[in-house]
Amino acid sequence: MQHNLLEGTVLENRGALFEVLVQGHVVRCLLRGRLKKDKRRQVAPVAAGDRVKLSLLEPGRGIIEEVLPRASDLSRSAAGSVPLQQTLVANVDQAVIVFAAAEPRADLFMLDRFLVAATGAGLEPVICVNKCDLVDGGPPRARFAVYPQCGFRMVFTSAECGDGLAELKETLRDRRSVLCGPSGVGKSSLLNAIAPGLQLRTRETGDVTHKGRHTTSSISLVELPFGGWVADTPGLRQLGFWEVSPDQVAGAFPDIEPYLGRCRFSSCAHGDEPGCALKAAVNAGDVDARRLKSFLQMGGCR
Ligand SMILES: Nc1nc2c(ncn2[C@@H]2O[C@H](COP(=O)(O)OP(=O)(O)OP(=O)(O)O)[C@@H](O)[C@H]2O)c(=O)[nH]1
Ligand SMILES: [Mg+2]
Ligand SMILES: [Zn+2]
Known part of the structure; x- marks a missing residue:
């Protein structure tokens, strides 16, 4: 029976049903x-992006028999009495972390959490600040200045007026990416703007009462007409980490990492202890105080 198995890529999971792309055809x-x-x-043991082996029951219908090993796994900890691992997307190599310049205004602590999740999963992060048309005086580079200083790539976009879309397109070309970030920041709008054929569902304009609902309800992997794959995800209100070590947290803080292990006391809690290298770096203006707070909140200390 093994010889009958076909190989495919999971595009989407809705309830018990998985859409798998097999040689250009979708098999449910x-x-x-x-x-x-x-x-x-x-x-769920299978996620969008997974490579699977399946047996065909009839044209267009099958059963997933085996999940092939993942090259990457972007997971979060799902809420509940018992923590469960939820793989958001498998086998992508780049995470485009989308936040908005306004409506909703970017929460930088949340942005740091996305960076930890992405780099911890071994994905290359790119920060995208969308809705730049809503702020006066051009892209809000100053507010995000610490990120390019850390070496993170940034793109400033407007799905509305087209700014930065050519750069975003080049970022996605020929890569396997996931678009993640809070709800309502314009993830689906950005994909529709750079690849109009996709026609992903986006929030109705003027829907200001939209609360607690996501416009995108499931994670779906789509092929880009100019080369590459991208997973559109529903916005996450919270991002609980699944098994992230202090080292992995530190990996998203290259601005803080050089100072680790340099405090006078090895037990330093980086509060008011004398000889704290992290506090000294903040006082000297070498480390951003908000970033240090963010780092400590996430348990980045060894
Ligand atoms: N002014 C402005 N509005 C935008 C821009 N991009 C998206 N929007 C609007 O923001 C709202 C949310 O856009 P979506 O694309 O649905 O956001 P999303 O991130 O996919 O949201 P979820 O699917 O819920 O996670 C819609 O009303 C869009 O029209 C932009 O660049 N500028
Ligand atoms: Mg969406
Ligand atoms: Zn210290």
Whole structure:
């Protein structure tokens, strides 16, 4: 029976159903029962982006028999009495972290959390600040200045008036990317603007009462007409980490990393201890105080 198995890529998961792309055709699949046995720790054993082997039941319908090893796994900790791992997307190599210049105004602590999740999963992060048309005086570079100083790539865009879209397109070309970030920042709008054929659902303009609902309701992987794949995700209000080590947190803080282990006391909590190298760096203007707070909140200290 093994010789009948086909290989494909999971595009989307809705409930018990998975859409798998096999040689240019979409096959709607269920999971073989034994794949579900890992349910205790995982929300679902298969995610968008997974490479799978499936058996065809009839044209367009199949059963996923096997999930191939992942090259990458962007996960979060799903809320609940028992923490569960939720893989948002598998096998991407780049995370475009989208925040808005306004409406909603970017929460930089949240941005840092996305950076930790992305770099911790081994993905190359790119920060995209969208809705730049809503602020006066051009892209708000000053507010985000610490990020390019850390070496993170940044793109300032407006899905509305087209600014920065050519650069975003080049960023996505021939890569496997995930677009993540809070709800309502324009992730789906950006994809529609650079690849109009996609026609992803976006929030109605003027829908100001939109609260607690996501316009994009499931994660879907789409092929870009100019080369590459991208996963559009529903905005996350919270991003709980799944098994992120202090080292992985530090990996998203290249501005702070050089000062680690240099405090006078190895037990330094980086509060008011004498000889704290991190506090000294903040006082000298070498480290941003907000970034240090963010780093400590995430348990970046070894
Ligand atoms: N002014 C302005 N509005 C924008 C821009 N991009 C998106 N919007 C609007 O912002 C709202 C949210 O856009 P979406 O693309 O649905 O946002 P999303 O990030 O995909 O949201 P979720 O799917 O809920 O995670 C819509 O009303 C868009 O028209 C922009 O660059 N400028
Ligand atoms: Mg969306
Ligand atoms: Zn210290």
